[in-house]
Amino acid sequence: MIIFFWISLILVSLSVVGLLIRLIKGPTVPDRVVALDAIGISLISIVALLSLIFETEFFLEIILLMSILAFIGTAAFAKFLERGEVFDRRSDR
Amino acid sequence: MTGEVIVNILTILFISLGVIFSLVTALGLVRLPDIYTRSHASSKSATLGVLGVLAGVFIYFWLAEGHFNSRLILAIVFLFITSPLSGHLIGRAAYVSGVQPAKETAHDDLKQVIAEKKRNM
Numbered sequence: 172m173i174i175f176f177w178i179s180l181i182l183v184s185l186s187v188v189g190l191l192i193r194l195i196k197g198p199t200v201p202d203r204v205v206a207l208d209a210i211g212i213s214l215i216s217i218v219a220l221l222s223l224i225f226e227t228e229f230f231l232e233i234i235l236l237m238s239i240l241a242f243i244g245t246a247a248f249a250k251f252l253e254r255g256e257v258f259d260r261r262s263d264r
Numbered sequence: 265m266t267g268e269v270i271v272n273i274l275t276i277l278f279i280s281l282g283v284i285f286s287l288v289t290a291l292g293l294v295r296l297p298d299i300y301t302r303s304h305a306s307s308k309s310a311t312l313g314v315l316g317v318l319a320g321v322f323i324y325f326w327l328a329e330g331h332f333n334s335r336l337i338l339a340i341v342f343l344f345i346t347s348p349l350s351g352h353l354i355g356r357a358a359y360v361s362g363v364q365p366a367k368e369t370a371h372d373d374l375k376q377v378i379a380e381k382k383r384n385m
Contacts, residue, residue: 175276179283183317189290193302201299201358208350209289209306212343216286216317220279223321228331234318234339242346249353252361 173224180220187213204248211241271327275320282316285309298366299358307351314347315340 187210194206215234222230292305322336359374 172272172275175279179279179317182283183286186286186290189287189294193293199299199358199363201354201361201363202302204354205299205303205306205351206293208347208354209293209310212310212314212347213286213289215339215343216282216314219317219321223324226329228325228333231321231333231335231339235335235342238339238343238346242342242350245350246353249350249357252354252357 176220176223180217180224183213183216183220187217201252204245204252207248208241208245211237211244215241268328271324274327275324278316278320278323282313282318282320285313285316289313297368299363300355300365303351303355303358307348311343311347314343318343 190206190210190213194203194210197203197206215237218230218233218237222228286309289305289310292309293302296302296305318336318340322333322340325331325333325336365372
């Protein structure tokens with residue numbers, strides 16, 4: 172069982188490498204933001220698999236924290252790209 | 265067939281599903297031509313991949329080690345809501361900030377809507 176967990180961890184890390192290629196190469200800024208969001212989500216999988224390998228439950232609180240941070244970061248980037256600023260008082264769109 | 269074998273089979277099933285979808289996400293982001301198709305790949309299959317891995321971890325901790333972990337259910341629900349939402353947000357931001365679709369794009373509905381809205385303002 173522990174071998175299966177290690178193999179899964181290696182495969183998810185490989186997918187993170189593929190996302191890093193897009194993060195470095197990406198022609199536009201939204202490409203990079205999409206890749207960064209997907210890397211954050213893959214990191215959640217990596218933390219879950221690590222908590223299985225180390226047989227501890229203390230990492231599972233990090234999962235909730237990282238999912239919230241990934242969403243807030245992507246939402247802030249999207250708002251910045253759309254209007255040029257993160258905080259504003261207009262509410263017409 | 266003992267209980268431990270069933271738990272192992274369920275865990276392997278869910279985690280394999282999640283890992284396969286994570287790999288499909290990386291493949292989609294590397295291979296697809298423009299930002300809209302890439303965001304499509306990222307928001308859908310990355311969500312399903314992480315949900316599969318988290319469900320497998322939840323089942324393993326619950327049935328093999330006897331810890332019912334409610335934080336994992338909370339994380340699954342939160343990711344299920346917010347991950348497609350962030351894909352939608354970044355796609356709209358890309359369109360508004362002027363990123364062109366790929367040459368293979370057949371039809372662009374949002375162009376007419378935005379032009380009409382600008383005319384009415």
